[in-house]
Amino acid sequence: xxxxxxxxxxxxxxxxxxxxxxxxxxxxSAGEFVAVTGPSGSGKxxxxxxxxxxxxxxxxxxxxxxxxxxxxxxxxxxxxxNQRIGFIFQSFNLIPDLNVEDNVDVPLRYRGxxxxxxxxxIASALELVGLASRARHMPAQLSGGQQQRVAIAxxxxxxxxxxxxxxxxxxxxxxxxxxxxxxxEQINEMGTTILLVTHDPxxxxxxxxxxxxxxGHVSDFSAYEPRAAASGGADAAGAALA
Amino acid sequence: MSVxxxxxxxxxxxxxxxxxxxxxxIAIALAVLVNALYIVVQRAEKMGRPTGIDVxxxxxxxxxxxxxxxxxxxxxxxxxxxxxxxPGVVAxxxxxxxxxxxxxxxxxxxxxxxxxAGENYNALEIDEQGLAALGVHLVxxxxxxxxxxxxxxxxxxxxRFVPEIxxxxxxxxxxxxxxxPLGKRVYDPLRQSATIVGVVDPxxxxxxxxxxxxxxxFLPRYPYAFGGSLVYLVRTQPGQRAALMRVVEQHLAxxxxxxxxxxxxxxxxxxxxxxxxxxxxxxxxxxxxxxxxAVTCLGIFALATFNVSTRTKQIxxxxxxxxxxxxxxxxxxxxxxxxxxxGVIVGCALALATGYxxxxxxxxxxxxxxxxxxxxxxxxxTGQLAAWQPARRAAAVPPSVATRTV
Numbered sequence: 001x002x003x004x005x006x007x008x009x010x011x012x013x014x015x016x017x018x019x020x021x022x023x024x025x026x027x028x029s030a031g032e033f034v035a036v037t038g039p040s041g042s043g044k045x046x047x048x049x050x051x052x053x054x055x056x057x058x059x060x061x062x063x064x065x066x067x068x069x070x071x072x073x074x075x076x077x078x079x080x081x082n083q084r085i086g087f088i089f090q091s092f093n094l095i096p097d098l099n100v101e102d103n104v105d106v107p108l109r110y111r112g113x114x115x116x117x118x119x120x121x122i123a124s125a126l127e128l129v130g131l132a133s134r135a136r137h138m139p140a141q142l143s144g145g146q147q148q149r150v151a152i153a154x155x156x157x158x159x160x161x162x163x164x165x166x167x168x169x170x171x172x173x174x175x176x177x178x179x180x181x182x183x184x185e186q187i188n189e190m191g192t193t194i195l196l197v198t199h200d201p202x203x204x205x206x207x208x209x210x211x212x213x214x215x216g217h218v219s220d221f222s223a224y225e226p227r228a229a230a231s232g233g234a235d236a237a238g239a240a241l242a
Numbered sequence: 243m244s245v246x247x248x249x250x251x252x253x254x255x256x257x258x259x260x261x262x263x264x265x266x267x268i269a270i271a272l273a274v275l276v277n278a279l280y281i282v283v284q285r286a287e288k289m290g291r292p293t294g295i296d297v298x299x300x301x302x303x304x305x306x307x308x309x310x311x312x313x314x315x316x317x318x319x320x321x322x323x324x325x326x327x328x329p330g331v332v333a334x335x336x337x338x339x340x341x342x343x344x345x346x347x348x349x350x351x352x353x354x355x356x357x358x359a360g361e362n363y364n365a366l367e368i369d370e371q372g373l374a375a376l377g378v379h380l381v382x383x384x385x386x387x388x389x390x391x392x393x394x395x396x397x398x399x400x401x402r403f404v405p406e407i408x409x410x411x412x413x414x415x416x417x418x419x420x421x422x423p424l425g426k427r428v429y430d431p432l433r434q435s436a437t438i439v440g441v442v443d444p445x446x447x448x449x450x451x452x453x454x455x456x457x458x459x460f461l462p463r464y465p466y467a468f469g470g471s472l473v474y475l476v477r478t479q480p481g482q483r484a485a486l487m488r489v490v491e492q493h494l495a496x497x498x499x500x501x502x503x504x505x506x507x508x509x510x511x512x513x514x515x516x517x518x519x520x521x522x523x524x525x526x527x528x529x530x531x532x533x534x535x536a537v538t539c540l541g542i543f544a545l546a547t548f549n550v551s552t553r554t555k556q557i558x559x560x561x562x563x564x565x566x567x568x569x570x571x572x573x574x575x576x577x578x579x580x581x582x583x584x585g586v587i588v589g590c591a592l593a594l595a596t597g598y599x600x601x602x603x604x605x606x607x608x609x610x611x612x613x614x615x616x617x618x619x620x621x622x623x624t625g626q627l628a629a630w631q632p633a634r635r636a637a638a639v640p641p642s643v644a645t646r647t648v
Contacts (some may be wrong), residue, residue, distance in 0.1 A: 040451065045645050048645060050641045050646055052562065054561075054562055054639075054640070054641040054642040054644065054645065055640070055641075055642045074566070074567060075566050075567075077566055078561070078565065078566045078567075078569075078641075079564065079566075081562065081641070082564020083561065083564070083566050087562050087563060087644065089559070089644060089645060089646075093555065093556075093562075093644055095253070095556050095559070095560075096250070096556075097253035097256045097257060098252065098253060099252075102249045105249070105505055106560060106563055107256040107563035110560075110563065110565050111248050111564060111568075115461065132353050154563070158564075166645050167445040234613060
């Protein structure tokens with residue numbers, strides 16, 4: 001489902017070249033919950049950017065759902081991100097001038113869905129994250145945990161196959177962090193593949209598999225005790241939202 | 243995708259100070275633009291009216307007799323004989339006032355000798371070459387003959403009229419609507435009559451700034467040389483005027499020791515002098531309007547640039563969740579379009595109010611709505627152009643900005 005083979009990502013300045021990913025290979029199957037860990041500067045975020053088609057890469061191959069993403073145009077990458085990938089960011093990245101439902105609506109509008117369909121998806125996503133009653137609130141009126149749940153609702157409203165989470169609990173206290181992780185697990189159980197980037201081993205332990213990065217390449221694969229296997233695919237999650 | 247007007251409007255209303263200021267700037271710019279351009283076009287139309295006169299090839303000579311010996315008629319005849327004999331001269335005549343100069347004489351004409359008072363119309367004294375010297379065309383009737391040319395008025399017969407006149411078509415229509423004016427009699431205030439023998443068209447008289455500069459009639463008479471002053475009109479072959487002006491001035495200055503040549507000038511000089519105020523106003527209004535639009539564009543550009551630079555993370559996030567570059571461009575253009583749209587709506591009202599005020603205060607024609615529509619389109623398009631570069635810059639923000647924490 002997600003297959004990276006010998007990926008290299010280099011950041012260049014006039015004076016130096018820095019390998020953020022070096023001969024990086026990884027396969028993730030549908031429905032998996034994979035945590036990507038590593039110290040600062042190990043390439044976690046770069047991996048997430050490449051995996052999420054936010055950045056290009058210099059060498060190697062990357063297939064997402066059987067599509068070679070290297071050959072895609074910028075528009076096609078945008079479309080693939082919009083339809084197949086949901087993002088959860090460390091600092092939530094909500095649009096401060098839009099209320100909760102308009103924030104969740106952003107990717108749905110870019111997909112060109114009809115207003116009625118969008119309304120249903122927004123309602124389902126907010127219901128799932130427990131914020132249906134806050135649909136008209138502005139982000140500034142919500143706590144950090146609530147804002148991250150809105151971000152999760154935005155990520156899943158489009159019924160993506162992949163959820164990429166970049167330190168999703170990094171700005172939250174432990175109670176809220178646990179709630180967010182519970183929510184991610186719930187989403188994963190509905191069939192959505194999750195890639196969680198974190199530097200927190202405790203959070204990583206909640207994933208089914210842990211990929212440890214050092215200096216841009218995989219140093220260790222660890223398998224934790226798997227949680228109950230996902231019963232369906234992404235469609236199951238979509239069905240649950242609908 | 244559908245154009246996200248509502249969320250953009252909603253976001254705008256939450257950060258409305260800059261948008262409101264720019265919208266007000268646009269509104270004021272539109273009001274100024276529309277009214278200024280309307281005035282400019284009116285002035286241009288005024289200056290562009292046909293004169294019927296061969297302005298580019300006519301020179302005007304001012305001669306002033308200054309001694310007791312100076313004789314008006316012999317001097318005129320001698321000067322005209324010289325001028326008409328010059329190679330390159332088409333025609334030469336003498337007159338009492340300068341066409342297109344906003345100076346001259348207006349005299350009443352009546353169509354009915356029993357009437358109490360008539361309206362004033364521009365009267366121009368010429369001889370048999372007067373029409374040719376101006377380059378105006380007879381469209382009916384005939385020209386004056388040499389024999390019909392009357393001697394100048396004197397102190398003893400200052401109210402003497404003429405037996406024949408030639409009128410402009412506009413004046414003929416004014417005096418005798420829907421009738422042939424040829425053979426009709428008109429009267430001066432002393433009820434002396436003259437017969438209309440010819441009609442010219444088009445022609446503009448001495449007063450381009452008047453409401454009816456084409457209400458003109460020509461008298462077959464040498465002008466009264468007030469203080470010895472005479473004005474000659476000389477029409478040359480195309481391209482020969484400048485050279486002939488020098489020749490004529492040198493000759494006439496020496497030919498008669500009892501007079502001096504005050505000046506020799508092209509007729510354009512007087513027309514341009516008459517329209518100097520209009521032209522200056524035109525330049526001033528165009529400059530001010532252009533500056534205003536430029537400042538407005540800068541305002542729009544600044545607001546759009548500010549919005550882009552303060553929303554880099556937001557743009558990256560939008561890109562990350564699926565926005566294409568063109569979606570980002572569209573977002574900022576729609577946002578700018580809403581600000582500009584609000585500005586032009588208020589601006590329309592402001593423009594109409596300003597136009598109404600100007601029409602009341604300065605007797606200008608009421609604002610033409612085509613100008614309003616044109617101004618709206620121009621300002622809206624200019625505003626979108628001003629926002630285009632910042633919007634393109636926004637679209638260049640990479641989606642990876644979304645994952646940056648600083």
